[in-house]
Amino acid sequence: MNLTDTELHVLQNLVKKGGMGNVQELLNYPPEEFDKAFEFANNLQNKDLVKLLYSNFNKNLIVVELTLVGIKFGG
Numbered sequence: 691m692n693l694t695d696t697e698l699h700v701l702q703n704l705v706k707k708g709g710m711g712n713v714q715e716l717l718n719y720p721p722e723e724f725d726k727a728f729e730f731a732n733n734l735q736n737k738d739l740v741k742l743l744y745s746n747f748n749k750n751l752i753v754v755e756l757t758l759v760g761i762k763f764g765g
Contacts, residue, residue: 698763700734701756701764705765713753734754
């Protein structure tokens with residue numbers, strides 16, 4: 691599977707954080723780009739790299755957890 695540098699960056703940082711984290715924070719996107727970050731997280735989920743656990747626009751949160759496949763690529 692071919693992953694972008696941004697995808698690898700997020701996966702590697704999720705590994706460092708123990709396997710769970712806020713994609714919005716890892717991408718360093720402002721709240722105005724919430725939809726873009728959500729689409730990014732959803733694409734990671736579609737590739738079976740993460741599981742989307744929680745999303746809240748008002749709190750600027752898109753929380754994901756790594757899958758075993760995601761750990762493999764992020765490690």
